[in-house]
Amino acid sequence: MHERHFAFLDESSKKEIRRAVLKAVAIPGYQVPFASRELPIARGWGTGGLQITLSLVGKDDIIKVIDQGSDESVNAVSLRNLIQETTDVASTIHTTEATLIQTRHRVPEQPLKEGQILILQVPLPEPLRNVEPSEYKTKKLHAEADYSGAWLKLFEDIMCYGQAATGADHPVFVNDRYVMAPTPIPRFDNPKLDHNPALMLFGAGREKKIYAVPPYTKVVSLAFDDYPFQRERFVGKKCRLTGLENVYLDELIDEATGEVYYQTNDSSYLLEFLNRDEGAGTV
């Protein structure tokens, strides 16, 4: 049995991870290697993000854990339980109340504010990997700011699909220096990274990398001059429950009628909106 530490990890491990986080903050978009620890969840299930969360969480923090926009998915719940069982910190589903938000594949719809930390789980941190398999070489390419490979991949997408086909994980240029994988967030969320007041941290457990976008950092999605970056567009579609249009929508199928409908992907945002409506109605 593991000795019981606050937030599971021993203090020296947390210190080391925080040191990597500080370095990442100092060099926005740069992938800092760190000694990834074993956690009682399978690697690839968010251990990178979880290690950052566990290293940063303090007794007064209020945590929120989301998985693909949902606070209540099995993954989100089990990660949240692990954090709470070892820390006793409070949790919330409300983005505005949370101090630490661990997430997979989404940036919340509710705009973040100063002092908040968003921690993203990263499966594949290297934006050049699909054009360069060697880690030694990609490190060199980053050092030399040689991003031809990332541009080539975009060009190839345009050749094959007529547009940038990066459904998610569309590469971004951070602070005019490093090209970074924003993790598989939809392109819809990319613009939220730019000049965001919150600190955004990215943790890859299996690949042992941490990187960061500090508050108010310039983040630009890669795009050719004559093929401007585009978010997913939901033209003429809106959330069936809220009528919202300017949010990321899930496409669902009504099992009874077989009809396609759309629903706000961010579950807490959806709930807050519905409750706000109810509150207004009862007055």
Add this chain to the structure above:
Amino acid sequence: MSEQQKPILILKDFNKTFGKGCAHCDGKPENRRQGYCPKCRTVYACQDISLSLYQGEIVGIVGESGSGKSTLMQALYFDSEATSGEYFLEAYHSGEENLFLSSSQQQKWVRNMLLGMVYQNPMMGLKMNFSAQSNIAEKMIAAGNRQVHSMVERGDTLLEQVHIPLIRRKDSPSHFSGGMQQRVQIAKALANEPPILLLDEVTTGLDLSVQADVLELIQKIQRERKNSILLVSHDLSVVRMLADRTIVMLNGRIIEEGLTDQVLEDPQHPYTQQLVYSLL
């Protein structure tokens, strides 16, 4: 070409060794056996190679595998580091900077803008699972082009020039024949209109009729653009067809050089004589 003209490429005392050398072989070429130290197993792949290339000239380098000719090409294209030597291009700082000592970024710039390379193995020169268009665009992207339309237009023009039907421009080279793959490599090499082309055994392994097509294409391109070409081949007949001057390499050294006709008519070194007689 006139003798007063300045070469556009100069290579001086180029050496490439694999291994650290030892007291037996270091600085003592007489103790090396065919470019190899039997004591410490250091390979002297290229030894004291000096050569120059003039504007619009085709120089053929002939030798068997292991003669160091491909090692030489890789160093000239910065695929591998030189052990020692000097490398000057007239188009880069008026030929006053030794490119072997330049920064990796500068070497990349030279590679993209001043040189075009065609490898024997297309997997070295192409991304086999990216479209032909993307392979050509790679050089333009590396040169800073961020306009898709202009790159596609240029890619189309080049594909036409190397006789690849435009209907196949979105196909990846993995679906192409060997001859077509070499033609895509040639189109890619030409993408930024570099003054110098490096061709490493470009027709080796192709069927004879395909070889002839590719060689003719190279000839045509060179006549239209007046590129300078360094062409490496183990096949003297390829060199005979294309090269103005011929350099013969054996065990990492240049053993003979001269105008191609001269070398063919009156070979001096026994190895060259053997090559020439086998051609007859």
